Amino acid sequence: MGDFSVRTAFRLTFTDSHQDPDDDDVLRRAVTVQADRITFDDDHLNLWLAGTHVSIT
Numbered sequence: 086m087g088d089f090s091v092r093t094a095f096r097l098t099f100t101d102s103h104q105d106p107d108d109d110d111v112l113r114r115a116v117t118v119q120a121d122r123i124t125f126d127d128d129h130l131n132l133w134l135a136g137t138h139v140s141i142t
Contacts, residue, residue, distance in 0.1 A: 096121050099132070099140075 099118045105111035118140050120132035132140040 097123075097132075 097120045099120070101115045101117075102112040103115045105113050118132055119134050120139060121135065122133035124131045124133065130140075131138060
């Protein structure tokens with residue numbers, strides 16, 4: 086049997102928030118990153134959007 090692969094389309098949005106130093110009940114958005122491709126390089130997660138590298142975590 087031959088190997089085959091299926092390309093899947095998706096769009097992810099990652100949002101990171103930090104607690105407001107003046108108010109414990111409020112979170113402030115720090116960054117929002119959209120990605121349509123995820124790759125792994127050693128222990129790092131790489132995010133890509135429309136062929137452009139947008140983040141290394």
